[in-house]
Amino acid sequence: xxxxxxxxxxxxxxxxxxxxxxxxxxxxxxxxxxxxxxxxxxxxxxxxxxxxxxxxxxxxxxxxxxxxxxxxxxxxxxxxxxxxxxxxxxxxxxxxxxxxxxxxxxxxxxxxxxxxxxxxxxxxxxxxxxxxxxxxxxxxxxxxxxxxxxxxxxxxxxxxxxxxxxxxxxxxxxxxxxxxxxxxxxxxxxxxxxxxxxxxxxxxxxxxxxxxxxxxxxxxxxxxxxxxxxxxxxxxxxxxxxxxxxxxxxxxxxxxxxxxxxxxxxxxxxxxxxxxxxxxxxxxxxxxxxxxxxxxxxxxxxxxxxxxxxxxxxxxxxxxxxxxxxxxxxxxxxxxxxxxxxxxxxxxxxxxxxxxxxxxxxxxxxxxxxxxxxxxxxxxxxxxxxxxxxxxxxxxxxxxxxxxxxxxxxxxxxxxxxxxxxxxxxxxxxxxxxxxxx
Numbered sequence: 302x303x304x305x306x307x308x309x310x311x312x313x314x315x316x317x318x319x320x321x322x323x324x325x326x327x328x329x330x331x332x333x334x335x336x337x338x339x340x341x342x343x344x345x346x347x348x349x350x351x352x353x354x355x356x357x358x359x360x361x362x363x364x365x366x367x368x369x370x371x372x373x374x375x376x377x378x379x380x381x382x383x384x385x386x387x388x389x390x391x392x393x394x395x396x397x398x399x400x401x402x403x404x405x406x407x408x409x410x411x412x413x414x415x416x417x418x419x420x421x422x423x424x425x426x427x428x429x430x431x432x433x434x435x436x437x438x439x440x441x442x443x444x445x446x447x448x449x450x451x452x453x454x455x456x457x458x459x460x461x462x463x464x465x466x467x468x469x470x471x472x473x474x475x476x477x478x479x480x481x482x483x484x485x486x487x488x489x490x491x492x493x494x495x496x497x498x499x500x501x502x503x504x505x506x507x508x509x510x511x512x513x514x515x516x517x518x519x520x521x522x523x524x525x526x527x528x529x530x531x532x533x534x535x536x537x538x539x540x541x542x543x544x545x546x547x548x549x550x551x552x553x554x555x556x557x558x559x560x561x562x563x564x565x566x567x568x569x570x571x572x573x574x575x576x577x578x579x580x581x582x583x584x585x586x587x588x589x590x591x592x593x594x595x596x597x598x599x600x601x602x603x604x605x606x607x608x609x610x611x612x613x614x615x616x617x618x619x620x621x622x623x624x625x626x627x628x629x630x631x632x633x634x635x636x637x638x639x640x641x642x643x644x645x646x647x648x649x650x651x652x653x654x655x656x657x658x659x660x661x662x663x664x665x666x667x668x669x670x671x672x673x674x675x676x677x678x679x680x681x682x683x684x685x686x687x688x689x690x691x692x693x694x695x696x697x698x699x700x701x702x703x704x705x706x707x708x709x710x711x712x713x714x715x716x717x718x719x720x721x722x723x724x725x726x727x728x729x730x731x732x733x734x735x736x737x738x739x
Contacts, residue, residue, distance in 0.1 A: 323355040323445075323486045327455065327477035330364035331494040332551035333397050336404075342492070342551065343404035346450050350410065357441060357451045357484065359477040360401050362393025367456075383428030387457075387467045390429075391417070394454035394473075402452045411449040415440055417457035417465070422476065424458035424466045430607075431458060431466035432534065433475060436483040453480060471532030478535040482542035489544050491531065492551040497558030498523070498530050500574040500724040506716045510725045512573065514559040516566060519573040519667050522701050526665045527578035536560070572668035572722050575715050579708050580633040581661040583612075583694065584643065588653030591617055591625045595650070599627060602646055608639045611663070612696040612703060624653075630663060630694070630705065661693070662711035665703040666718060672699045677722075684721040690714050 326349070328342050342358070350356045362370075370389050374381045398414040405412040420440055424431035444451040455473025458466045468475050474491060481489035498520065501509035515523075517540035524533045530548055539546050539560060549557025563569065589595065596615050603610050613629040631639065636657070647655050671677055681702055682692050690713065694705035706714050719725065 321353060321355045323357070323484055324349055325357045325359060325477050325481040325484070325486045325489045326492060327359040327473060327490065328361065328401075328492045328551060329473065329494070330361045330366070332492050333360050333362075333401065334364040336400070338551070339397070339400050339404045340408070343401060343408050343410070345492075346405060347408055347410045350450060355445045357445075357453060357480060357486070358401060358405075359453045359455045359473060359480060360394065360397045361455050361473040362397055366393040366396075384464060387428050387431075388465050390467050391454075391457040391465050394456050398452050398454040402450075405450050405452070411447065412452055413440075413444045413449050414452045414454070415444075416454045417476075418459040418463070420453070422458035422479070424460055424468070426460040426462070426464065426466065428464075429467055430469040431460065433458060433468070433479045433538075436479050438480075438483045441480070441484065468534070469532070471529075471535070474532040474535035475538065478538045478544055478546065481544045482538055486544065488547055489539070490547045490549060491535075492549060493530065494551065495530065495548075496550040496553055496555055497548050498528070498560070498574070501715050501719045502528075502577070505577065505712045506575070506719050508716070508719055508725045509574075512558045512570075513556075514561060514566060515573055516563040516569070517560060518563065518700060519669065520560045522665070522667045523574060523576050526576040526663070526667070526701065526703070528574075528576045531560075569669070571670065572666065572724060574667055574724060575718055576665045576667065577662060577711050577715050578632075578665075579662040579711055581630050581663050581705065581708075582633050582636050583628060583630050583658040583661055583705065584636075584639075585626060585628040585654075585656040585658075586643070586647055586650070586652050587626050587656060588624045589627060589647070589650040590652075595625060596627065599646065602642055603631075603639060606635075606639055606642060608635045612694055612705065614694070614696075628694070630661070633659065658693075660708045661705050662708045662714075663703050663705055664711055664714045664718065665701050666722065667701045670699060671702050672697050678702050680721065681718060684717055685714055688713070688717050690717070 333339050346356050346358050367390055370393055374386055374389050402412040402414040420437045422436050423434045441451045455476040456467055460466050478489050497511045498515055499509040499511055503509040521536045524531050524536050543562055546560040547557055608631055610629045610631050616626050678697050685692055690706055690710045692704045696703045
């Protein structure tokens, strides 16, 4: 990248200055799984710095380390307190961040490591799933000014009471994008064990092809619906602050997938890809008393339990039989937490039954303008039905069409829909040159 002219706000005024390009590079657990791989990312970071860039590296714990730490906690206490869980879990990144800084020094570079509380990365107090409120950039700026590569621990932060917090699974993605947003970075590069964002998981659908670029909105849908390339919160932050994100492989020199604002796309695909979430449960409240605010009451109840629901459907009976049926889906792992409250809610509404269907999967087609073209949903249902796959639920909005199928048929459904909509054959969207990292 070449030096760019930027506007720096000082005392309420903006002054133009010449600065070196700034790149944030995030490396996940597989990328730092052993010393050889840590040495490799140190060389990648130094190569980028020698090309004239300021470089910030964000690292996760070594592959499997967080699981090992949490398993230890559960051996001591089956249901450990969230605060102590975060103290334990955050130690994984503490090891990796120091090893990465040392590896950079061993390669002849200069570096400083920073834990979440040392910057600090300020979060709320929702232990094990905290949300970032702000990132102090002073220590990173000072390190960069000294010619160092700043190495930041992902996944962790500190709340206003100085408690260690963690950001949930995939939280290092969120750390990286939040740091990039705070610093006004030119790009945030997410290095992972896949080569980018695909039209479908190639392990499920071999025909899945890599996208050259994708708008924030569609990436947010894919991330929230089972595509495990990026954590949802990281995409939200990137979209809010217009941070270009480049998803690429740690083990290949190939270009990955750019995630950029829609107006940076030279040519946009209508359909972007497919996502699949297995382990879904459908809950049906049958014969509930029909009254204003019924659905709102239910959604408030589930929100208080931190239960995420989807595919919510509300149907009312005839005038002479003012009863309502409500159905929705939720992850199987959240059913146990929600069921007692749902049974109480059912009694409160005088519902005649609570029906729970398990072993389901949600398969979702992501694109743009999907609600305004009903033919797409019809084609989706027809193609699955013709292949003997029963669609037991459907949800449509402008960016996605989700269908509910049996878990055992989910992988086949993804392959059928990928072929039906010719996702591998659509011309990939190219970003404008200004959005492409040099």
